[in-house]
Amino acid sequence: MTLFVSAVVLLFTTPLFAEKPDIKGMINEHIRDSYSWHITRFNEREVSLPLPVILISKESGFNVFLSSRLEEGKRYRSFLIAESGQFEGKIVEVSQSGSERRPTDLSITKNALAIMINSLVLILIITATARRYKKGPLIVPSGFTGLMEMFIMDINDSMIKPCVGKDYHKFSPYLLTAFFFIFVNNLMGLLPAFPGGANTTGNIAITMVLALFTFFTINIFGTREYFREIFWPDVPKWMKVPIPLMPIIEMFGLFTKPFSLMIRLFANITAGHSVVLGLLSVIFITATSGALTSGGMTIVSILLTIFMTIIEILVAYIQAYVFTMLSAVFIGLSRVREAHAHN
Amino acid sequence: MSLLIPETGLIFWMTISFGVVLFILYRYGFPIIVRMVEERRQFIDKSLQDAHEANKQLVNASTEREKLLSAAREEQLKIIREATKSGEKIISDARDEARRVSSLELEKAREELLREREDSLRKIRNEMAVISLATAEKILRKTLDNRDSQLEMINSILDENIDLRS
DSSP states (O other), X not given: OHHHHHHHHHHHHXXXXXXXXXXXXXXXXXXXXXXXXXXXXXXXXXXXEEOEEEEEETTTEEEEEEGGXXXXXXXXXXXXXXXXXXXXXXXXXEOTTSOEEOOEEXXXXXXXXXXXXXXXXXXXXXXXXXXXXXXXXXXXXXXXHHXXXXXXXXXXXXIIHHHHOTTGGGTHHHHHHHHHHHHHHHHHHHSSSTTSOOOOTTSHHHHHHHHHHHHHHHHHXXXXXXXXXXXXXXXOGGGTSSSOHHHHHHHHHHHHHHHHHHHHHHHHHHHHHHHHHHHHXXXXXXTTSOHHHHHHHHHHHHHHHHHHHHHHHHHHHHHHHHHHHHHHHHHHHHTOOHHHHHO | OGGGSOOHHHHHHHHHHXXXXXXXXXXXXXXXXXXXXXXXXXXXXXXXXXXXXXXXXXXXXXXXXXXXXXXXXXXXXHHHHXXXXXXXXXXXHHHHHHHHHHHHHHHHHHHHHHHHHHHHHHHHHHHHHHHHHHHHHHHHHHHTTSHHHHHHHHHHHHHHHHHHHX
């Protein structure tokens, strides 16, 4: 009996691993971009895909080399990956005087490559769907093409058409591209390993570009009435004549719209990835307490991770949908007609 | 904090990638799909409408045919009825005609007969008168060969006449 109790106690308390895992570092590493595509650790060796580093520096000009040259703090030419400070995790150029400077960095990073792969996947899927129609419009597609047709037409008819309004035909290709681009990237980000797993839509640079595309679409195709409402809105005169109070607020709104698009997508996807990784890390955290605790928590952790991953699939769709719908609404708002505005 | 700072390189590659995707899908992707599906939708709508129209026409045609058929049947009945009637009329006319003709013939025959009888009667009468005159002459010649008998005769005749007048 005593033996059993002590065995149980031992199982609960004896750590399997002495080392405490660096959960925060792991999650951060996953969420952030990196110069090489880390795949796994095999036989104590890191297996990763080296990616091209492209640097334009004022001192040494144009530099192209593989990221494997900078692995584990190695230095190549005058470049190295900063381990701390302002440019932590980024490539810096160390000048003769010893000071670190950031060159123009056009490296094809993990996220850049992931974007290209995902773009290719998207182009293949959509053009394959479109190619089926070469035989004529009366052939009803089946299988995957049929699914894609249903998916595309659902987005087109139930979201873009009502949100943009009358001349939605002009904008539906852009909005559909945005939707499927985000959706494919979200889903590819949920795959656990290469060529998925990159946190593309959870990267602020990528959501920024998407938001900028929407911003330019809104303002390039905006009607005169839309701009009049910004610079000369229908408010009492004192609110716009000596100090252009309302125009300033409206101008501010011009930029907050795409800004909210950028932040929303970035935050949702990043948060989703963090939660999934955090839940998965419970396994490694509890691994330091006994075997039974660890075993129990492993089951709990895996169940929660599966649950969260399913939620993330939903979020992948919802966030793509929300981004596209808001873009469509903003475009629709920028297409106001004079008669419509005065009603 | 670096999580919130967009990387120049990534912005560059993302702009290119998204631009290429947008360009390709704008030219070879979504507009084709949307157009084709809308064309098909229009075609289906049109076909449905056509089918509806055709159905309506079919119903119309069948009622039309029914109407025509019943009209024809009526016409047929009418024709038959008329034909029967006219046939009957012809027969009755013919019968009337025959009757009329035969009665006419009969009348003629009767008249002929009557005339013939009269003729013959007249002939007989004439004959009889001649015969009786001859006979009477002969008788008279025989009996009135003397004066007495002649006077007696005259007196008897006179008596008879006076008798008749009184």
